[in-house]
Amino acid sequence: MAAHNITADSIAAARGGGSLAGRFRHYVRTRPEGGIVVLFVLVQMVCIVAGLLVPAQFRYLIPANIRVTLQSVTPLGIMSLGVGMLMIAGEYDLSVGAIYSFASVFAATTTNLYFGGATNPIAPFLGMVAGIAVGVLAGIINALVTIKLRIPSFIATLGAMLLWNGGVLLYNGSAAVSFQPGSPFVNLFSGQIGVIDAGFLWFIGLAVAAYFLLHHHKLGNHFYAVGGNPGAAVAIGIRPFRVKMAAFAITGGLAAFAGMIAMTRVSSVQPGGGQGMELQSIAACVIGGYSLTGGRGSILGAVLGTGLVFTIQDILLLLRAPGFYFDMFVGALIVLAVVMNTAIRRKG
Amino acid sequence: MSATATLPRTASVAVPPLYEARNITKRYGNFHALRDMNFHIGASEVVGLLGDNGAGKSTLIKMMSGIVRPDAGEILIDGVPTRIENRSASERAGIETIYQDIALVDPMSITRNIFMGREITNRWGFLRHAEMERRAIEVLGSTVHISGIDDPEKEVGFLSGGQKQAVAIARAVYFKRRILLLDEPTSALSVRETEHLLDYVSRLRSENVSSVLVTHNIYHAFMVCDRFVVMSHGAKVFEAAKRDTTMEEVTDHVIRT
Numbered sequence: 386m387a388a389h390n391i392t393a394d395s396i397a398a399a400r401g402g403g404s405l406a407g408r409f410r411h412y413v414r415t416r417p418e419g420g421i422v423v424l425f426v427l428v429q430m431v432c433i434v435a436g437l438l439v440p441a442q443f444r445y446l447i448p449a450n451i452r453v454t455l456q457s458v459t460p461l462g463i464m465s466l467g468v469g470m471l472m473i474a475g476e477y478d479l480s481v482g483a484i485y486s487f488a489s490v491f492a493a494t495t496t497n498l499y500f501g502g503a504t505n506p507i508a509p510f511l512g513m514v515a516g517i518a519v520g521v522l523a524g525i526i527n528a529l530v531t532i533k534l535r536i537p538s539f540i541a542t543l544g545a546m547l548l549w550n551g552g553v554l555l556y557n558g559s560a561a562v563s564f565q566p567g568s569p570f571v572n573l574f575s576g577q578i579g580v581i582d583a584g585f586l587w588f589i590g591l592a593v594a595a596y597f598l599l600h601h602h603k604l605g606n607h608f609y610a611v612g613g614n615p616g617a618a619v620a621i622g623i624r625p626f627r628v629k630m631a632a633f634a635i636t637g638g639l640a641a642f643a644g645m646i647a648m649t650r651v652s653s654v655q656p657g658g659g660q661g662m663e664l665q666s667i668a669a670c671v672i673g674g675y676s677l678t679g680g681r682g683s684i685l686g687a688v689l690g691t692g693l694v695f696t697i698q699d700i701l702l703l704l705r706a707p708g709f710y711f712d713m714f715v716g717a718l719i720v721l722a723v724v725m726n727t728a729i730r731r732k733g
Numbered sequence: 734m735s736a737t738a739t740l741p742r743t744a745s746v747a748v749p750p751l752y753e754a755r756n757i758t759k760r761y762g763n764f765h766a767l768r769d770m771n772f773h774i775g776a777s778e779v780v781g782l783l784g785d786n787g788a789g790k791s792t793l794i795k796m797m798s799g800i801v802r803p804d805a806g807e808i809l810i811d812g813v814p815t816r817i818e819n820r821s822a823s824e825r826a827g828i829e830t831i832y833q834d835i836a837l838v839d840p841m842s843i844t845r846n847i848f849m850g851r852e853i854t855n856r857w858g859f860l861r862h863a864e865m866e867r868r869a870i871e872v873l874g875s876t877v878h879i880s881g882i883d884d885p886e887k888e889v890g891f892l893s894g895g896q897k898q899a900v901a902i903a904r905a906v907y908f909k910r911r912i913l914l915l916d917e918p919t920s921a922l923s924v925r926e927t928e929h930l931l932d933y934v935s936r937l938r939s940e941n942v943s944s945v946l947v948t949h950n951i952y953h954a955f956m957v958c959d960r961f962v963v964m965s966h967g968a969k970v971f972e973a974a975k976r977d978t979t980m981e982e983v984t985d986h987v988i989r990t
């Protein structure tokens with residue numbers, strides 16, 4: 386007969402035994418990001434080896450390439466942190482791209498018009514607070530419409546996307562808005578430290594914060610509960626409305642912040658700049674092991690999913706492939722990642 | 734009303750029941766899931782709730798748990814009228830439930846399922862994983878001895894039906910205070926596991942925790958229950974203390990109605 390009690394031995398055995406290989410197998414099989422970690426490391430290894438072997442043809446390791454790649458990962462990466470948490474809570478936000486644009490334009494124009502503009506070093510900080518507030522508010526509106534009116538969030542936020550995209554044109558027109566904050570602001574959000582840019586450090590910092598929230602805080606636990614089985618969450622006393630409200634608000638705030646990081650780097654903002662990012666962020670999360678039906682995903686998965694998307698973009702650029710290759714490769718990657726994750730889970 | 738209405742409550746005039754529901758009605762559209770239902774739970778008592786499928790047993794259990802709101806009627810806790818309209822209110826009343834549909838989250842671990850909504854945290858709300866795992870192991874080892882659960886970190890989605898039921902039982906048992914509601918808790922358990930759970934329910938009674946056991950197995954009901962309530966079509970059709978009835982009589986009421 387099997388032992389009836391859980392013992393230290395049974396736990397150790399279930400988690401892969403004493404060997405490193407066993408523990409690694411257990412990790413890959415049980416964690417949502419297990420497959421993507423392996424894939425990411427493999428792709429990086431191949432790129433690094435190629436970059437060392439044929440540095441003239443494949444300039445993967447030159448500082449300029451590393452710098453640009455880290456810069457381009459940042460906005461989508463920050464956005465995906467929120468989008469992923471919301472997916473875990475069982476909802477979608479298709480308006481994040483529009484929030485990204487609207488909040489940035491709002492932050493830029495308020496900085497330029499109301500807080501004394503470029504001459505006042507405090508102005509861009511106040512503009513940023515205003516922009517994040519707009520993002521959080523947009524997220525709360527999404528939550529209210531989705532939950533109170535009982536509309537699938539896919540539809541509610543599709544409406545919000547169109548609304549904010551139209552709103553930014555109504556409010557600002559289609560012209561780009563200049564954003565020329567003083568050097569404290571630029572240094573803080575876009576300064577360079579070697580090949581690393583400050584925006585990337587913000588991404589990593591936010592990823593760490595999101596990691597503690599999602600995996601080690603009560604609220605994150607409730608995201609999983611309401612997304613994984615809403616009926617069970619209610620039966621046990623968790624209130625989905627509050628939990629989802631928090632997830633929507635965080636998602637909106639992060640989308641707005643992502644837009645402002647990008648705007649600071651290029652010193653201006655295009656009203657349509659975030660278009661397409663709503664699906665890219667969902668793609669990054671799916672590649673990172675998130676479930677489309679909620680309840681499953683991890684911050685490391687969202688980070689590496691985004692990282693892999695931009696690594697592929699970088700490889701194609703270095704190989705001078707035409708632009709449409711990128712979409713084709715990302716499309717293939719999504720399907721590959723889902724097939725791989727499903728296969729791993731079946732074996733588990 | 735029939736003779737059923739005058740049963741054990743007269744014996745405890747001075748002490749009101751732990752829980753009492755009076756004239757409860759619950760409608761889904763025009764359909765009456767509960768119809769003028771009266772139900773009570775005394776101190777140190779195990780009540781057997783019986784009846785055919787669709788009789789309204791689970792609806793009554795969910796109503797007591799606060800996740801189904803009655804359309805009419807009154808609820809008294811220790812004789813005091815109380816509104817129980819969500820899970821937090823029933824928790825405050827000391828009610829813990831093992832739901833028929835288990836109510837676990839498949840992608841979450843066993844430990845996280847047990848402590849879902851009632852996590853052990855530090856003062857900033859961060860989870861104390863080691864402490865929760867320690868307690869999960871303890872309660873899984875002490876209530877239903879079920880084989881095959883080797884790691885509390887395992888996702889519930891990978892467990893068998895019986896193992897899931899064991900986790901749901903462990904959760905309710907861990908948090909039990911005054912009243913434990915068990916809605917067909919043994920449907921996926923083996924004979925040995927079932928006996929163990931029924932023993933446990935009896936033991937709880939001696940520790941002053943009352944239970945309501947919903948079951949289709951009248952032998953099980955007679956093993957542990959002090960009183961039987963038979964429901965049909967959302968209403969109570971029979972009620973008797975164990976000493977005043979027989980297995981044949983109870984079976985007869987379940988089948989006939």
Ligand SMILES: Nc1ncnc2c1ncn2[C@@H]1O[C@H](COP(=O)(O)OP(=O)(O)O)[C@@H](O)[C@H]1O
Nearest residue numbers: 761765766784785786787788789790791792793
């Ligand atoms: N949410 C609901 N909506 C509509 N009808 C329901 C709902 N829940 C239960 N019912 C109906 O109420 C009746 C009683 O169900 P239930 O309480 O689950 O019975 P039992 O647990 O005794 O088998 C059934 O006919 C069922 O179809």
Ligand SMILES: [Mg+2]
Nearest residue numbers: 790791792833
């Ligand atoms: Mg039932």
